[in-house]
Amino acid sequence: xxxxxxxxxxxxxxxxxxxxxxxxxxxxxxxxxxxxxxxxxxxxxxxxxxxxxxxxxxxxxxxxxxxxxxxxxxxxxxxxxxxxxxxxxxxxxxxxxxxxxxxxxxxxxxxxxxxxxxxxxxxxxxxxxxxxxxxxxxxxxxxxxxxxxxxxxxxxxxxxxxxxxxxxxxxxxxxxxxxxxxxxxxxxxxxxxxxxxxxxxxxxxxxxxxxxxxxxxxxxxxxxxxxxxxxxxxxxxxxxxxxxxxxxxxxxxxxxxxxxxxxxxxxxxxxxxxxxxxxxxxxxxxxxxxxxxxxxxxxxxxxxxxxxxxxxxxxxxxxxxxxxxxxxxxxxxxxxxxxxxxxxxxxxxxxxxxxxxxxxxxxxxxxxxxxxxxxxxxxxxxxxxxxxxxxxxxxxxxxxxxxxxxxxxxxxxxxxxxxxxxxxxxxxxxxxxxxxxxxxxxxxxxxxxxxxxxxxxxxxxxxxxxxxxxxxxxxxxxxxxxxxxxxxxxxxxxxxxxxxxxxxxxxxxxxxxxxxxxxxxxxxxxxxxxxxxxxxxxxxx
Amino acid sequence: xxxxxxxxxxxxxxxxxxxxxxxxxxxxxxxxxxxxxxxxxxxxxxxxxxxxxxxxxxxxxxxxxxxxxxxxxxxxxxxxxxxxxxxxxxxxxxxxxxxxxxxxxxxxxxxxxxxxxxxxxxxxxxxxxxxxxxxxxxxxxxxxxxxxxxxxxxxxxxxxxxxxxxxxxxxxxxxxxxxxxxxxxxxxxxxxxxxxxxxxxxxxxxxxxxxxxxxxxxxxxxxxxxxxxxxxxxxxxxxxxxxxxxxxxxxxxxxxxxxxxxxxxxxxxxxxxxxxxxxxxxxxxxxxxxxxxxxxxxxxxxxxxx
Numbered sequence: 001x002x003x004x005x006x007x008x009x010x011x012x013x014x015x016x017x018x019x020x021x022x023x024x025x026x027x028x029x030x031x032x033x034x035x036x037x038x039x040x041x042x043x044x045x046x047x048x049x050x051x052x053x054x055x056x057x058x059x060x061x062x063x064x065x066x067x068x069x070x071x072x073x074x075x076x077x078x079x080x081x082x083x084x085x086x087x088x089x090x091x092x093x094x095x096x097x098x099x100x101x102x103x104x105x106x107x108x109x110x111x112x113x114x115x116x117x118x119x120x121x122x123x124x125x126x127x128x129x130x131x132x133x134x135x136x137x138x139x140x141x142x143x144x145x146x147x148x149x150x151x152x153x154x155x156x157x158x159x160x161x162x163x164x165x166x167x168x169x170x171x172x173x174x175x176x177x178x179x180x181x182x183x184x185x186x187x188x189x190x191x192x193x194x195x196x197x198x199x200x201x202x203x204x205x206x207x208x209x210x211x212x213x214x215x216x217x218x219x220x221x222x223x224x225x226x227x228x229x230x231x232x233x234x235x236x237x238x239x240x241x242x243x244x245x246x247x248x249x250x251x252x253x254x255x256x257x258x259x260x261x262x263x264x265x266x267x268x269x270x271x272x273x274x275x276x277x278x279x280x281x282x283x284x285x286x287x288x289x290x291x292x293x294x295x296x297x298x299x300x301x302x303x304x305x306x307x308x309x310x311x312x313x314x315x316x317x318x319x320x321x322x323x324x325x326x327x328x329x330x331x332x333x334x335x336x337x338x339x340x341x342x343x344x345x346x347x348x349x350x351x352x353x354x355x356x357x358x359x360x361x362x363x364x365x366x367x368x369x370x371x372x373x374x375x376x377x378x379x380x381x382x383x384x385x386x387x388x389x390x391x392x393x394x395x396x397x398x399x400x401x402x403x404x405x406x407x408x409x410x411x412x413x414x415x416x417x418x419x420x421x422x423x424x425x426x427x428x429x430x431x432x433x434x435x436x437x438x439x440x441x442x443x444x445x446x447x448x449x450x451x452x453x454x455x456x457x458x459x460x461x462x463x464x465x466x467x468x469x470x471x472x473x474x475x476x477x478x479x480x481x482x483x484x485x486x487x488x489x490x491x492x493x494x495x496x497x498x499x500x501x502x503x504x505x506x507x508x509x510x511x512x513x514x515x516x517x518x519x520x521x522x523x524x525x526x527x528x529x530x531x532x533x534x535x536x537x538x539x540x541x
Numbered sequence: 542x543x544x545x546x547x548x549x550x551x552x553x554x555x556x557x558x559x560x561x562x563x564x565x566x567x568x569x570x571x572x573x574x575x576x577x578x579x580x581x582x583x584x585x586x587x588x589x590x591x592x593x594x595x596x597x598x599x600x601x602x603x604x605x606x607x608x609x610x611x612x613x614x615x616x617x618x619x620x621x622x623x624x625x626x627x628x629x630x631x632x633x634x635x636x637x638x639x640x641x642x643x644x645x646x647x648x649x650x651x652x653x654x655x656x657x658x659x660x661x662x663x664x665x666x667x668x669x670x671x672x673x674x675x676x677x678x679x680x681x682x683x684x685x686x687x688x689x690x691x692x693x694x695x696x697x698x699x700x701x702x703x704x705x706x707x708x709x710x711x712x713x714x715x716x717x718x719x720x721x722x723x724x725x726x727x728x729x730x731x732x733x734x735x736x737x738x739x740x741x742x743x744x745x746x747x748x749x750x751x752x753x754x755x756x757x758x759x760x761x762x763x764x765x766x767x768x769x770x771x772x773x774x775x776x777x778x779x780x781x782x783x784x785x786x787x788x789x790x791x792x793x794x795x796x797x798x799x800x801x802x803x804x805x806x807x808x809x810x811x812x813x814x815x816x817x818x819x820x821x822x823x824x825x826x827x828x829x830x831x832x833x834x835x836x837x838x839x840x841x842x843x844x845x846x847x
Binding site: 043045046047048051053126127129130131133134146147148202203204205206207208209225226227228252254255256258259262263265266268420421422423424425426427429439441443459460 | 571572573574576577578579580581582584586587588590591593594619622623624625626631634635690693694697698701704705706707708792793794795796797798801802808809810
């Protein structure tokens with residue numbers, strides 16, 4: 001009996017059924033026109049924009065809620081959202097947003113300036129302990145209110161001038177302010193609804209369940225089955241509903257890249273969240289039209305613990321940085337999918353690209369000279385270095401390649417250690433490592449999100465790097481409103497960072513995923529955002 | 542019999558308590574917490590507030606007592622990761638899915654396994670024996686994470702009979718049940734064959750034959766009842782394993798079952814969810830083992846009265 005199914009399997013294997021890897025694409029009857037099926041990585045932690053922290057959450061939330069501004073589908077520049085226009089005062093400190101009068105919640109209520117003020121009060125309330133509250137700290141007194149030092153919210157820089165006018169006063173000029181507003185921490189919530197289902201400042205409030213959820217976005221929440229699917233349907237109350245082509249979006253939390261790839265191949269999803277590394281070449285050859293490799297606002301790098309020998313010596317750090325052949329690493333290990341880099345901030349982050357002096361190119365001769373100058377000629381007397389990464393096949397392969405490069409080019413011994421994700425985070429935060437694999441995704445499209453983390457004692461520094469001049473440059477950049485001058489300050493700061501090298505940049509990320517050519521309006525964007533109101537499915541398919 | 546059940550249930554209480562205690566403290570001793578992430582909380586104030594909200598700022602002993610207190614009234618608390626759901630809700634929602642998959646798999650395991658085992662035992666060491674037993678060996682050796690993708694490649698991507706993933710329609714049950722049940726079917730087949738061969742050589746089988754019972758009756762009525770003993774003993778832990786959900790099979794087929802929550806909770810350091818799922822599974826296994834003992838007594842008269 002057993003053989004009834006195993007025999008066909010074996011026969012099929014012999015006939016090579018398994019080799020048909022990417023050719024089939026059935027028209028699944030469950031895939032109706034204008035119903036978009038998306039692979040969404042992990043199951044969202046929740047759908048409360050003031051509580052959640054991740055990317056899968058973002059992908060769903062932007063369908064359900066609209067902020068003051070929206071994003072252009074091609075280059076993500078801020079376009080009118082709930083606010084139809086806005087002004088900035090001459091000193092750059094006061095922003096006035098004029099809300100459109102036809103913006104509606106899914107209950108039919110008008111979206112008012114007061115809704116935004118109350119939402120921000122909730123976001124900043126110490127009791128809610130929102131992990132992204134710092135995104136609002138650019139606003140006057142927001143940080144103090146968030147820390148509980150100020151109790152009176154009217155002293156925070158949010159003011160509803162009238163029903164449709166919102167005034168925001170900043171703590172200092174923030175040239176990237178508008179691009180912050182696209183982050184869900186800045187999204188409004190319908191406070192009466194939140195209050196209806198529990199305390200307004202409780203992270204466990206169930207107001208986000210289907211049936212309870214009230215949003216103001218182009219879609220409304222229809223169904224939410226944990227680990228199965230989140231379904232959103234076109235909203236009848238959205239002010240710009242005429243522009244929305246999709247009738248429905250299904251977000252499928254498929255956490256395994258292999259499982260997701262098979263779902264894509266069988267036509268169950270239109271766009272995947274990622275793609276297994278070893279499938280990239282297969283798609284390049286057989287189905288290049290499905291493969292998407294879009295530059296992404298993230299960087300893969302190694303942290304160096306500069307507080308302990310031998311890495312407290314700048315020359316040793318530079319030697320390590322110069323001894324990595326990033327081109328070869330990306331080509332051979334990463335199948336050419338990511339961009340090898342010689343600097344830290346991804347190119348064209350909010351218009352900024354590093355073009356300063358010392359870039360960290362591959363220079364094994366100089367590397368071994370530097371190591372000799374540091375007192376370790378030919379690696380002699382150099383203690384064995386520990387390289388830490390979180391357990392994952394991809395990180396391991398990269399670490400092995402770099403281990404070999406360092407051993408060959410510098411004659412130093414490297415020991416690889418891997419730790420389970422949370423253990424690794426803990427080790428890194430306590431700085432009980434020597435070299436540690438790391439990655440950073442920008443919170444918003446501005447170089448500040450990549451550079452301010454290296455401030456002395458910065459919350460995400462974890463290298464022991466402290467440089468007064470660097471700190472000053474970042475501080476002056478945050479007060480500068482002229483973007484060219486600002487970028488040149490960032491450039492000088494990044495130059496110091498690359499010269500001191502508490503970190504070794506390795507490559508800049510690309511978003512690697514699969515997308516059916518049927519899906520229109522899905523443009524490559526640096527944050528991998530795809531405003532759904534501009535997305536449609538080609539009719540006829 | 543009732544006494545047996547009563548005492549076994551009574552004994553389960555300290556067992557569960559020990560499991561709860563060990564899990565609780567092991568979990569807290571593991572490095573990394575529920576709110577550690579790549580982008581850690583920038584503000585120490587915020588982290589303090591968050592820990593205060595979930596009671597993590599109290600001494601460990603106080604947390605433990607509070608946990609036990611809530612456990613007594615069946616409140617497992619909110620999930621740390623999925624902040625707007627309680628652990629109770631998640632279990633209530635996900636367990637039936639795992640259980641359904643488990644029951645289908647059990648059907649596959651028993652259907653294929655018993656049949657193959659019986660066929661093999663009729664003519665030992667013949668072609669009829671070797672074929673199913675070889676296949677059973679293959680079934681034992683091929684792990685689910687190989688079998689699942691192979692079945693998908695053939696039946697979903699090539700033949701297009703089934704969906705590659707999901708848990709929406711009746712047909713979505715077929716491939717996962719074959720994958721999960723296949724492994725157990727292989728064990729059941731081997732155990733059935735062994736049990737049957739032993740029983741068929743017993744005196745009471747000869748007696749049955751001598752009294753003129755038909756061969757089918759001898760095999761199914763007299764033989765199977767005794768021959769099933771090893772299978773039943775195996776089924777206790779097997780059923781527990783089947784219905785508690787397989788992380789691998791649930792992941793491969795994108796099934797929203799409890800097995801995934803169980804494993805992911807540990808990775809997320811979702812303290813409440815880990816405690817909830819561990820205790821739930823522990824209780825389930827205790828119950829199923831008790832059930833197996835009862836069935837064994839019913840099947841084997843020699844065990845009665847002990």
